[in-house]
Amino acid sequence: MATQKKLATSVAAAALLFGLAACGEGDAEGAEGEAATGQAAEEQSQGGGSSDAPSQQQMPEPDLGDVPDVVAEVNDADISGEEYSSAYETQFSQMAMQSQMSGEEVDEEALQEQTLNNLIGYELLTQEAEANGYEASEEDVDAELESVAESNGMESVDEFLSMAEEQDVSEDELRADVKQQVLINQVVDSLDVEEPSEEEIKQTYEDFADQQSSQGQGQDGEETETPDLEELRPQIEEQLTTQKENEAVQAHIEQLREDAEVEVHV
Template sequence: MKVPSSRALRRAIVAITFSAAIALTGCSGDQAAQSGASDGGGEQAPAASDGGGSPLAGGQGGEQQQPQMPEADVSDVPDVVATVNGEKISKDEFVSAYEGQFQQAAMQQQSTGQEVDQTKLKKQVADQLVDNHLLLQAAEDSGITATSKDVDATLEEIAKQNGLGSADEVVSALEQQGMSEEDVRKDAASQYTLTAYIEQEADVEQPSDEELKTQYDQLVEQQKAQGGGQQAQGGKQTEIPPFDEVKEQLAQQSVTQQQNEAATKIASELRESGDVSIAL
């Protein structure tokens, strides 16, 4: 499970790996495992490029073509997808979240040739949004609110995590996706609120240097077992950078995993005590 981003934050920033911060959303056990694999919660080689799968060869002269991306089917989505303690989750909110996750799922399955199970994915996204709302409601009830300074700091952290120079560059990148600065800051405020709430309610600890070195050594061994490196475009192999270069990234992954696990547990407890109905 991941800290929620609304709308383009969920779509655009996830696309630029807003992973550690982006969405502590509720998910089922199998989805949590998938989320951990894609969001840095699992043991992955830091900064490794997946290349988006193997392209299909075709055309004249060995040209490579990517298979056509399928389209998300939202024709059966009701106007009110769910109600959470009297708060409605609209079709528009659902579609924004669903289309982003559908794109990611479709890209991941390009290499296998399998189709995305849209019925299952819709249920997962609806559950995520319900848990987002439950967590935000609980955070607000606990008195956590984001100040302008908190929002600025959140956007600066997003910029740092994604190799951007400043919060303004994050805003600019999302404006190019059709999102207004007001909405970007609103979503960043929600992210801050949720992150602060999870940190308040859960015992999240920074990993020790020894723990990080152990994790790093495991990644190196996994790479050796896979043949010494991942195959990248052009036939070159990617290698795990030195420990000192990825130490901070590994630490963030560890914290994110703890946050995800805590958020999943808290959201489950809130759902049991809350009034939730889902129309999908």
């Protein structure tokens, strides 16, 4: 039976999940970088940064002119302009904050294409989950909510729901999107993903150690000491597993798209 189901009633919720996932999938090195970026931003907001701090406080606005009512058709389902705009605004805000620190402007054309492709891929995975008869119980949704909240340092699901409400996403909308995510997770779990090899683990560790060595002394003037491989092994394995899973998902989406009827209107 044809489905008109979109990314729930508000893609803001899905975009919120995308943003949370991006925060939770980084390795220890990425987390340290984000912390340093946040600290630098705080120092500038307090007047301790460079003389151009006031200009950095003014966030750029996304260009969402001429967005059609329907940005893409995926088989028998539409992706609306409203859904696309909500997702794009969330992604743009994240990129704009990063660009303030790097000094590089946001490549809006590339970001718009990436956002649209993400939504098309999300819809294709959802359609496959429904075609395969996957189901998501309320218990599954509760567990996923708890997992997302915990992985992003939140003390409770209520805190996650409060953050969603601040972005004008109701609990019902969020639960609908999380249910959709649970279904997609089942598709992802069905994919054949290779485990990281010992060679890949060692190479990743060596690259990290080389980077640490090139950074030289820490803020206290002492040489930075790189933890040994066995201490970092769990993080490295998780990082590589996530990378391989993402590659498998992307390849699967590309295959689904080849077999699907996809018409883009932007």
